[in-house]
Amino acid sequence: MHLSSSYILSLTTFVYLGATAIYLLYWIFRLEKVGILGTVVTVAGFLMQTAGIAMRWRESYLMGYGHAPLSNLYESLVFFSWVTILVYLVVEFKTKNRVIGAFSTPFACLAMAYASFSPNVQDAIQPLIPALQSNWLLAHVITCFLGYASFAVACGFGIMYLIRGDGRGSSSYLLDALPSRRTLDELMHQTIIFGFLWLTVGIITGAVWANQAWGTYWSWDPKETWSLITWFVYATALHARFVRGWAGKKIAYLSIIGFVSVIFTYFGVNFLLSGLHSYGSS
Amino acid sequence: MTTKNVHSQSNIVVRFFSSVKLAIFLFIILALTSIIGTVLPQGESLQFYLENYGPFYFKIIRTLRLYDTYHAWWYLALMGLFSVNLIVCTVKRFPYTLRLFKRNYLEMGRDDLLRRPFKTQWKTAEKTNPSDLRASLVETFSSLAGKPEARENVDGGQLYLSDKGKWSYWGVYLIHLSVLVIFAGAIFGSLTGFKGRMMLLEGESTDHAVQMDSSGNMKKIPLGFSLRCDKFKVDFYRNGAPKLFKSDLTVIDGGKEVLKRSIVVNSPLTYKGVTFYQSSYQSVPDLKIRIVSSDGKQKVLDLSAFDKGLWPEKKLLVGIIKYLPNVHGAPAARVYVGDPSGNNGDAIWLLEGHDREVSLGDNTFRLSLVSAKEKYMTGLQVKKDPGVWVVWLGCAMMIIGFAIVFWVGHRRLWLWMGKDGEKLHVILAGQTNKNKVSFEKEFEKVKKAIDTQIGEK
Structure with a gap:
């Protein structure tokens, strides 16, 4: 078989699946070596994916189109998965806690599986239509997906927080391996602020671009509106900290609801609603 | 009594508009109502909604203007309430933040320092010369932590403070203000x-x-x-x-x-x-039609689709009804030929390369489609x-504002030096409200430098 970028990228699905399994094993058996293996496999998948993206970029030049691989649903899914792993690796490096990997790598694996194997997603390299021929494409897609990936990781923290429960009574071997609720709350907050910053920049770069292409920075197109809805959900999560009794569990739920809203902004709008962003759907 | 009542009532109003709970309520309501306009088609005719949703929902759609959700009075009112909430919250929090900003962190005693989240202390051996050591410690501190402010006579010693990023308390205000600026720009535009x-x-x-x-x-x-x-x-x-x-x-x-x-x-x-x-x-097609009158005079009309042209001298009107770019390999047009009033006339098909004759009253006109080109609009x-x-x-x-909130923290480093009998007592303390990890590194660096210096003497 010809070694194409999409073949290599489809293989990373399984590398990330392996990483998820290893991190789960690490969570269960807590053997330091297993944890290190998880990191090694994740980094290997990340490097492989980076190579795949670079190859795809080059292929696009060879085909005479010459654009960064960030222009359709397939490419955005690959990029989402790539940034999710990047954000996770930074978190792992900073917290030194590898159990988090069991809750972050699945998002990257699922995104790659969907990109590579769903009949709805075409992996062909397509030329850029006039509306997409803008430098703002790169700025817009990169910032949005930095936000989305951070929210995926924050959603992982939210799930961990809820699994950990209120810490009373049912203390168990598995739960004890998770970071403390205080740490999880802090991590969740930090990742949400980080994602919120990039979502905001993503919305703004989109507005600047729309203004340049169509003369309107905001037209209440379904994708725009859903990104605003997502923004409201995370704004709620950030302000909830200042209300007594709202920290912790409620924010954990909000980080999950927020990510559902991200997913809807990302896919739901493409498949269920119509609008200006239709080129993101094939 | 009455003034007190008025006062507490206005307090209730202020408290309502300034509460974070109202902000959260508005975020949730705005998020939920914004969904409507993405699910229900926007900007269609009223007829469309009546036909597709039935009379019951049509009434709701019409009353709440759900056909243009984001410009409906109630949506704009929510946005207005959101702005008021933002303004009142900001104004109310302002003095509190100003206090934080203006607070002098040199106003601390020795025991206050020992209650900071980061602290460490030394006592030197008796034989060292305290004044030499003091000077070099201050120098080390200012080169590593930044030029400090100083205060004398703090529990019998001197206190030095390096205070950075105090202004970051205003980052949140910048974000809140920016929302209002964006609204103002949108309204002004x-x-x-x-x-x-x-x-x-x-x-x-x-x-x-x-x-x-x-x-x-x-x-x-x-x-x-x-x-x-x-x-x-x-x-x-x-x-x-x-x-x-x-x-x-x-x-x-x-x-x-x-x-x-x-x-x-x-x-x-x-x-x-x-x-x-x-x-x-x-x-758009660009058609050239030549007309030759029976008296031998001729005229060429340049017409686009649905266009009409006049030959005033002959009182003749020619209009394009339909254009087909390819009929048996040649362009063709359905053309109206008649007098300008439209009372007397005929519609004929003209095919490029095939002339047609039309008789109107006592005159006969010979029409031909000379050329048909595509023109862009x-x-x-x-x-x-x-x-x-x-x-x-x-x-x-x-x-x-977001960059400040995320990356810039207010960090303080204190150095206190005082006497404990003949020994020199040194306290290093630190506090930050953000990014504890990198602050810890900075603290350790200063601590190590002081360690070495005290050890050397």
Whole structure:
């Protein structure tokens, strides 16, 4: 078989699946070596994916189109998965806690599986239509997906927080391996602020671009509106900290609801609603 | 008693508008109601909603203006309430933040320092010369932590403070203010600007844009100058996807050509605050029809689709009813030929290369379709929005505000030196409200340097 970028990228699905399994094993058996293996496999998948993206970029030049691989649903899914792993690796490096990997790598694996194997997603390299021929494409897609990936990781923290429960009574071997609720709350907050910053920049770069292409920075197109809805959900999560009794569990739920809203902004709008962003759907 | 009542009532109002709970409530309500406009088609005719949703939902849609959700009175009212909440919250929190900002962190005692989250202390051996050591410790501290402020006689010693990033408390204000600036820019733009469209045939010029109002009426917006389309070009990729839409435009102001530029999607043209965006195109036939009268006189009419032309001398009107680019390999047009009143006339098919004769009264005309070409018509979006720079200013403020909130923290490092009998007592303390990890590194660095110096003496 010809070694194409999409073949290599489809293989990373399984590398990330392996990483998820290893991190789960690490969570269960807590053997330091297993944890290190998880990191090694994740980094290997990340490097492989980076190579795949670079190859795809080059292929696009060879085909005479010459654009960064960030222009359709397939490419955005690959990029989402790539940034999710990047954000996770930074978190792992900073917290030194590898159990988090069991809750972050699945998002990257699922995104790659969907990109590579769903009949709805075409992996062909397509030329850029006039509306997409803008430098703002790169700025817009990169910032949005930095936000989305951070929210995926924050959603992982939210799930961990809820699994950990209120810490009373049912203390168990598995739960004890998770970071403390205080740490999880802090991590969740930090990742949400980080994602919120990039979502905001993503919305703004989109507005600047729309203004340049169509003369309107905001037209209440379904994708725009859903990104605003997502923004409201995370704004709620950030302000909830200042209300007594709202920290912790409620924010954990909000980080999950927020990510559902991200997913809807990302896919739901493409498949269920119509609008200006239709080129993101094939 | 009454004044007290009034006071507490106004307090309730202020407390309501300034509460974070109201902000959260508004976030949730705005998020939920915003969904409506993404699920229900927007901007259709009322008839459409009646037919598709039935009389019951139609009434709701009409009353709540759900056909234009984001401009409905209740949605705008929510946005207004959101702004009021933001303003009151900000004003109310202001003195509190100002206190934090103005607070002098040198006003601390020795025991206060030992209650900071980061602290460490030393006591030197008796034989060292305290004043030498003091000077070199202050030097080390200021070179590593930044030039400190000092206060004498703090529990019998000197206190030094390096205070950085105090201003970061204002980051949140910048974000909150930016939302209001964006709103202001959007309102200002919608009051002073306009949005319209124009369709220009190659070679054609116009001095106005066209706007469609909500009831479907056309309104002309004068530009104050003219715009001409010299040429339009469309290009496709091999797979059929569009590659390029390009219009060559000329601005004519005061009878002179003042600006010539090509625009493509993503690269508009701006003149005197009005911006022209490439938005669509149409191909339009350009037909040449020759008419020869029975007295031997002839005329050539240049007509577009649905166009009509007059031969005044012969009182003859020719109009294009339909155009087909390819009938048995040649272009064809259905043409009306008759007198200008429309009372006496005939519709005939003209095929390129085949003449047709039409008798009208005592005259016979011989018509031929000389040529038929495709001509392009470019569709431009026309916009004037003086508020857009205010919106961008707000966006920049928001991004800077977020960057401050995320990355800049208020960090303090204290050094206290006092006497404990003949020994020198040194305390290093630190505190930060953000990024504890990197602060810990900085603290350790200063601690190590002081360690070495005290050890050396």
